[in-house]
Amino acid sequence: MEFNLVPVTGSAAEKIAEWRYEPPYDFYNLDADPEDYAAFMDPSNWETKFAVEDGDGTLVGFFDLTPRNQFVEVGLGMHPDLTGQGLGRTFVEAGLRHARDDLEADVFELAVATFNDRAISVYEDIGFEYVETYSQRTNGGEYEFLRMRRE
Template sequence: MEYELSQLAADDVDAIVSWHYDPPYDFYDMESDPEDLALFTNPENWDDKYAVFDSAGERVGFFSFDVGDDGDILEIGLGMHPASTGKGRGKAFVEAGMEFAAETYDPEIYSLAVATFNERAISVYEDIGFERQETFMQKTNGGEYEFLRMTLSRPL
């Protein structure tokens, strides 16, 4: 399945913030963290955020990219539509985002953080070549949760 990334627009944001996941993945519902929701819905923050569409033109996810201060590390954020998760589509989805990132940002290192309970996503990232770096605690969603930092330092 092919994926296409396009600059995030208001209708994309409206759709994405309405997505609701089944437990335990409801942790990723945008409404779960008011601060993250405010950042995501603010048009001033959309420059490096992209909606993802499948070959049928359906909105199936999003990516955000943040270039580190030194320009060598690209922090990746992403989300898939709840109906697309758990169906074996994750690897192609992440690879499409990484290919876009390689062409657009040309980073030395790709980095992402994932909640440690999300073994499904961790497996996808490792299958692509990401390596586990460290775990850390992060305040979000009204609590403090353990996350895993993963990096990939080779081009795709």
């Protein structure tokens, strides 16, 4: 499958906000945390956000590529109907390639919930390494996350 990153629009943001993942991945439903939802839907935050379209122009995911001092912080999501189908590696690599080309980035960091073995496996497979585990208050509770880095 082809993945193309384009600037996010209000229409794309609204569609992404409606996506529903099956448990335990429902943790990633955008409206699971009101603050995350508000930040995602705020157009003033869209400078770093990209919709991902397939070769036919269908919305299939998103990336948030936020430049930090020494790396690009990567946030991402794939349409629920496409998860678990072996597309993760190609999807993530498309986002990293975009960050390399447009932001001239070569160091990336991301955070993933520690229960998300599926995503962690993809990240490890493409060269992300463990940095730290930490707890964060979100979605109405305290959750453990794994910070990963790729240089």
